[in-house]
Amino acid sequence: xxxxxxxxxxxxxxxxxxxxxxxxxxxxxxxxxxxxxxxxxxxxxxxxxxxxxxxxxxxxxxxxxxxxxxxxxxxxxxxxxxxxxxxxxxxxxxxxxxxxxxxxxxxxxxxxxxxxxxxxxxxxxxxxxxxxxxxxxxxxxxxxxxxxxxxxxxxxxxxxxxxxxxxxxxxxxxx
Amino acid sequence: xxxxxxxxxxxxxxxxxxxxxxxxxxxxxxxxxxxxxxxxxxxxxxxxxxxxxxxxxxxxxxxxxxxxxxxxxxxxxxxxxxxxxxxxxxxxxxxxxxxxxxxxxxxxxxxxxxxxxxxxxxxxxxxxxxxxxxxxxxxxxxxxxxxxxxxxxxxxxxxxxxxxxxxxxxxxxxxxxxxxxxxxxxxxxxxxxxxxxxxxxxxxxxxxxxxxxxxxxxxxxxxxxxxxxxxxxxxxxxxxxxxxxxxxxxxxxxxxxxxxxxxxxxxxxxxxxxxxxxxxxxxxxxxxxxxxxxxxxxxxxxxxxxxxxxxxxxxxxxxxxxxxxxxxxx
Numbered sequence: 001x002x003x004x005x006x007x008x009x010x011x012x013x014x015x016x017x018x019x020x021x022x023x024x025x026x027x028x029x030x031x032x033x034x035x036x037x038x039x040x041x042x043x044x045x046x047x048x049x050x051x052x053x054x055x056x057x058x059x060x061x062x063x064x065x066x067x068x069x070x071x072x073x074x075x076x077x078x079x080x081x082x083x084x085x086x087x088x089x090x091x092x093x094x095x096x097x098x099x100x101x102x103x104x105x106x107x108x109x110x111x112x113x114x115x116x117x118x119x120x121x122x123x124x125x126x127x128x129x130x131x132x133x134x135x136x137x138x139x140x141x142x143x144x145x146x147x148x149x150x151x152x153x154x155x156x157x158x159x160x161x162x163x164x165x166x167x168x169x170x171x172x173x174x175x
Numbered sequence: 176x177x178x179x180x181x182x183x184x185x186x187x188x189x190x191x192x193x194x195x196x197x198x199x200x201x202x203x204x205x206x207x208x209x210x211x212x213x214x215x216x217x218x219x220x221x222x223x224x225x226x227x228x229x230x231x232x233x234x235x236x237x238x239x240x241x242x243x244x245x246x247x248x249x250x251x252x253x254x255x256x257x258x259x260x261x262x263x264x265x266x267x268x269x270x271x272x273x274x275x276x277x278x279x280x281x282x283x284x285x286x287x288x289x290x291x292x293x294x295x296x297x298x299x300x301x302x303x304x305x306x307x308x309x310x311x312x313x314x315x316x317x318x319x320x321x322x323x324x325x326x327x328x329x330x331x332x333x334x335x336x337x338x339x340x341x342x343x344x345x346x347x348x349x350x351x352x353x354x355x356x357x358x359x360x361x362x363x364x365x366x367x368x369x370x371x372x373x374x375x376x377x378x379x380x381x382x383x384x385x386x387x388x389x390x391x392x393x394x395x396x397x398x399x400x401x402x403x404x405x406x407x408x409x410x411x412x413x414x415x416x417x418x419x420x421x422x423x424x425x426x427x428x429x430x431x432x433x434x435x436x437x438x439x440x441x442x443x444x445x446x447x448x449x450x451x452x453x454x455x456x457x458x459x460x461x462x463x464x465x466x467x468x469x470x471x472x473x474x475x476x477x478x479x480x481x482x483x484x485x486x487x488x489x490x491x492x493x494x495x496x497x498x499x500x501x502x503x504x505x
Contacts (some may be wrong), residue, residue: 029261030207036215036254056244064250068280071257131239131300 007049015041026088032071039063053131186211196390201263204387208262213388213395216255220399222248223406228303230419230448231312231439238500241302242294246287249365252399253279256384263387271383273494274375274475281482282371288490289358292497293414296326296348296504306418309347309423311338311432312439325349326504338432339424341416344396348500355415357486359459364409364482366400368463370470371478397451408459409452415484416455419448 017171025031039062089095115160138146200206226241228234238244253276254485260272297305307316313335314320324332326347334341345351364371367383375383385396412418423431436451437443473481 033208033254033258036251052238053240053243056240056247060243060247060250063254064247068253068257068276071254075257075261 004048008045011041011044015045022054028074029071032067032074035067035070036063039067053134193391193394198392199389201265201387203215204264204325205262208258209387210262210392212255212259212262213385213399214255214391215258216252216399217395217402219248219251219255220402220406224402224409226302227406227409228306228413228418229452230445231307231437232441232445232448234303237301237303240300242300242305242414244288245302245406246290249403249406250279250283252403259388260384265378266386267382268384269388271374271380271386274380275384278364278367278371278374278478279295282361282486285357285482285486285490286361286365288487288494289354289361290414292348292351292354292490292493293344294349295494295497296344296351296501299499302418305344306413306420309343309417310420311336311342311436312420313342315439322347323504326500328504332423336437337424337426338420340417340422341424343420343422344415347504348497350493350496350500351415352499355411357493358411358415358492359462361482361486362411363463363466366403366407368400368404369467370473372467372472373475373478375470404460404463405456408456408463411459412452412455417451419452420424421447421451450456 014040018034018041020029021034022038025034039058043055043058043063046052046058178184197415200209213384223245225235226238226245228237229330231238233457256275256279259274260268263269293305294300297308299305299308304316305417308320308322313322320335321333322335322342324330324341324346340346345355363369367374374380375385380386388396419436421432421435423435425432435447439448
């Protein structure tokens with residue numbers, strides 16, 4: 001077992017433990033902050049299996065963007081009275097059945113499939129997994145999807161500014 | 176009061192004093208969030224140093240997407256600030272952290288846009304490669320690479336072997352002077368330094384998000400603030416001011432650039448490279464302090480106006496101009 005493998009298992013452990021903590025804690029804010037560890041663990045796994053760019057995107061998008069949004073959501077919906085927001089659990093039996101069934105299906109599928117032997121996975125070995133070829137592909141083969149996503153994000157941005165600007169009366173008074 | 180000659184050992188003395196202090200956690204604070212918050216801030220800032228190319232032969236982690244990594248990992252400190260502010264369970268701390276986060280998130284946009292300009296001209300996210308392009312050793316990474324005066328090929332003045340300040344990014348593409356200005360302003364806001372220090376405005380908030388901290392945890396918060404200043408100073412030097420390259424150009428037979436920088440990988444190269452890069456970074460930190468004691472604090476609406484109405488549109492315009500400038504360079 002090489003050093004990198006040990007680190008990989010450490011990251012897997014970190015991801016699983018923090019995910020379990022999210023599932024079992026009753027405090028929503030703690031769950032949101034434990035999500036940092038989950039995302040960082042996933043980023044570490046990506047990094048160690050050779051997908052550095054995706055790992056960094058994971059940190060930038062999920063930790064830097066989405067998680068801040070989640071935490072703000074939790075904090076601002078919580079009245080600042082010092083009482084904690086808790087999540088009670090419902091439908092325990094049904095939940096257990098569904099998750100147990102899913103686990104069984106995934107386990108069965110992964111064990112039976114024997115991924116290493118599938119033809120297209122072997123032939124899909126990357127020729128040059130560098131950043132440059134990734135960028136080239138993005139701007140040539142997948143340029144339509146890329147542009148559409150850019151347009152969508154621009155629309156979201158303008159929409160957010162419009163909503164935020166229209167909601168406040170002081171802005172009108174000031175101008 | 177100072178320790179050592181000219182107070183040189185004062186930092187060490189302060190650190191020892193803070194280490195010995197009692198670790199006080201306020202009674203009504205949320206312990207689980209209060210305690211790890213400074214660690215998270217500290218780790219997020221100092222993880223950014225991992226990819227900095229200190230000299231031509233010595234770079235921490237030479238990953239391809241180093242610049243991208245740096246911007247991503249530094250944005251983690253927002254979470255730490257949020258944890259500190261909320262965990263303290265004090266209105267001053269909470270207001271401080273809210274202001275800090277609003278400011279950091281807003282100024283991340285012009286900062287990223289100004290960095291994007293450099294990426295477009297350099298065609299690389301690797302910090303070491305970006306630095307190599309800005310000096311006389313450009314041939315080491317790409318034998319056919321050529322630098323022209325102001326990056327305009329049509330002028331026909333080749334500066335590849337002249338080097339010095341003429342091949343720095345702010346000279347390779349003169350529009351970068353404005354990009355560097357935006358980067359500098361946004362980076363001041365990123366580290367909550369004056370004139371953007373309303374998160375810790377002492378006249379209204381006592382001390383901002385770290386008001387409840389004391390002892391070594393406080394020291395960690397403070398160290399990360401100064402670490403962040405140094406980090407953005409290094410980044411600014413690497414992206415715009417030539418990194419470890421010498422500022423002195425070769426003028427005919429007076430080969431100042433050759434004399435003041437060594438072959439990459441050799442001892443001389445290491446020493447000159449470290450000297451220039453650290454010198455530039457410390458000079459930038461000096462300017463940051465100078466600005467701090469010169470300008471008054473901005474009001475929150477002025478702060479947001481500056482970011483969203485002036486710096487962000489200017490940043491977008493510069494990205495567009497950089498794309499055009501790149502066309503002139505090839």
